[in-house]
Amino acid sequence: MTANSLLQVRVARKQVQALDIVSLDLVAVDGSALPPFTPGAHVDVHLPGGLVRQYSLCNDPAGASCYRIGVLRTAPSRGGSEAVHALTEGQVLSISAPRNQFPLAAGAQQHVLVAGGIGLTPLLCMAEQLAREGQAFTLHYAVRDAERVAFRDRLESAALAPHVQLHLSSDPAVQQQALARVLASPATGSHLYVCGPGGFMDAVLATARTAGWAADCLHSESFTPVVEVRDTDGDFEIEIASTGQVILVERGQTALAALSINGVQVLSSCEQGICGTCLTGVKAGVPDHRDQYLTEEEQAANDQFLPCCSRAKSARLVVDL
Incomplete structure (x- = not known):
């Protein structure tokens, strides 16, 4: 998304939701309606100092007059x-339009939502939509202690309370045992959605796989960048299609950095493979995709990559610059 397509919003309301957690209600500066969104969507928020971070929208999208985010x-x-x-x-901020890489599965017979800490945010609006539509679901919220329970008023509402189970414990082993019981013997048509700290999500997904959950029934969302250096990583070359310039990308160096050092500037933002700002066309070669932005189908096409985090499987990539 280019800078010209960013939305200008104002912080209309800031509230404390739990210990170290605040929510922000964002409205359009000009008073217009913001683009609609679906449960699981997130926005890129451009913060003071040039930072760009991704936050899930946590309000019910039905008739929404604002975007609400919750931040730990x-x-x-x-x-x-x-x-x-x-x-x-x-205060006025720039944000992207909503993008949803974590949608509810169409046709699921049962939805099991598992949140760890601030990972509650996308699952909360999922739960509210499922309740409104009369679908079968449970929401399991693992949190260290009661003072860290966010959005308690919504969790205790008449619509959600019958579906919500709190798992309060500061002991990860106790949390894991409780969730293992929740995930045992998955029912036909059940889909699992998990969001939270990386270690928490890894444990939940591993437990689900062991319990027999099918891979296509597992859904997760994470905005934590994965810094990964593989044993097979090595140098590769980038050729600039418009000029024929060849640039060496060394092991441990990002393609984005190599391009910049050699005078080829690519617009970038998060530098984590999340926002898609640096998306670059590929005319030849095979990228090694390591982003969280492109869909599996888009990655398989191998006609674009994110130089901030992805590398190359081939010795050279010819890029559309």
């Missing part, structure tokens, strides 16, 4: 959560 202050922070917590009502 993390320690240590890469700067994003601290910047959000420092925002004040009335």
Whole structure:
């Protein structure tokens, strides 16, 4: 998404939702309606200081007059959560239009939503839509203690309370045992959705696979960048299609950095393979996709890649620059 397509929003309301968690209600600066979204969608938020972070929309999309995000202050922070917590009502921000890579599965007979900590945010609006539509679902919320339970008023609402189970414990082993019982013997037509810290999601998904959940029934969302260096990683070349310039990308160096060092500037933002700002066309060669932006089908086409995080399986990539 280019800078020209960003939305200008104002922080209309800031609320404390739990210990170290705040929510922001964002409305269009000009008073117009914001683009519609579906449960599971997120936006890129451009924060003061040039930071760009991705946050799930957590309000019910039905008749929504704003975008609501919930943000945990993390320690240590890469700067994003601290910047959000420092925002004040009335402050103006730029955000992307919503993008949904974590939708509810059409045709599922049962939805099992499992949230860890701030991972509740996308699952909360999923639960509200499922309740409104009368679909079968449960929402399991694993959190360390009661003071960290976010959006308690919505969890205790008449629509959600019968479907919500809190799992309060500071012991990961206790949490894992409880969730193992939840995930045992999956019913036909059940789909699992999980969001939370990386280790939490890995444990839940591993437990589900062991219990016999089918791979196409497992859905997860993570905005945590995966910094990955593989034993097979090595140097590769990038050829600029328009000029024929060949640039070496060394092991441990991103293609984006190599391009920049050699005077080829590519617009970028998150530098984590999430926002898609640096998406670049590929005319020849095979990328090694490591992003969270492209769909599996888009990656399989091998006609574009994100140089901020992806590499090459072939010795050379010819890129459309």
